[in-house]
Amino acid sequence: MIAEVAQATKDSLSLNPINRWVWVFPIVESIHICGFTLLVGTVALLDLRLSDLALTRQSIPQLQRSLAPWIHLGIAVQFVTGPYLFTASPHDYIHNPSFRMKMMFLAAALLFHFTVVRGAARQSRGPTVLWRRLIALVSIGLWIGVILGGLGIGFWSVND
Numbered sequence: 706m707i708a709e710v711a712q713a714t715k716d717s718l719s720l721n722p723i724n725r726w727v728w729v730f731p732i733v734e735s736i737h738i739c740g741f742t743l744l745v746g747t748v749a750l751l752d753l754r755l756s757d758l759a760l761t762r763q764s765i766p767q768l769q770r771s772l773a774p775w776i777h778l779g780i781a782v783q784f785v786t787g788p789y790l791f792t793a794s795p796h797d798y799i800h801n802p803s804f805r806m807k808m809m810f811l812a813a814a815l816l817f818h819f820t821v822v823r824g825a826a827r828q829s830r831g832p833t834v835l836w837r838r839l840i841a842l843v844s845i846g847l848w849i850g851v852i853l854g855g856l857g858i859g860f861w862s863v864n865d
């Protein structure tokens with residue numbers, strides 16, 4: 706029974722276009738890299754404004770509103786391309802310490818963004834600049850954790 710399931714999984718993996726054609730993975734990964742540049746780039750702009758270090762001519766709530774669609778687009782691109790990249794070799798990725806670290810940072814970064822960061826950015830009379838700078842520092846730190854986790858995936862492989 707287990708052998709059949711393993712064989713069926715192996716067969717389905719080999720039918721998956723990402724494993725059938727050598728050019729699919731690099732194209733999907735390139736879109737994934739564009740997606741994280743868009744996502745982390747727009748989050749960084751919001752964090753810089755929250756810290757009063759850039760874009761200070763715009764109010765924080767106004768900038769949050771104009772960046773939100775781009776942040777959501779970046780997240781959508783990542784949640785389409787990422788899981789598809791994952792299907793290339795689920796067993797390897799699940800046992801990859803860097804992939805696991807990335808998923809933990811990703812959960813924390815998304816939770817922190819949609820609660821603390823958005824909460825602070827939406828208030829017209831928000832927390833003090835000191836608090837805002839702390840929030841921005843934690844936010845960008847969590848996203849850097851996601852990126853380092855993503856970049857580390859290639860360096861770690863269960864076969865070593």
Ligand code: HEM
Binds near residue numbers: 741788811
């Ligand atoms: C939403 C935020 C995300 C960010 C910022 C992000 C970032 C990255 C980065 C920086 C890489 C490395 C690209 C390279 O090696 O050049 C990567 C690769 C990868 N990511 Fe993501 N990612 C995100 C979401 C996801 C999700 C949700 C999944 C899957 C569930 C995922 C799965 C993968 C996989 C499988 C790779 C390929 C690793 C490899 O074999 O080289 N990512 N990601």
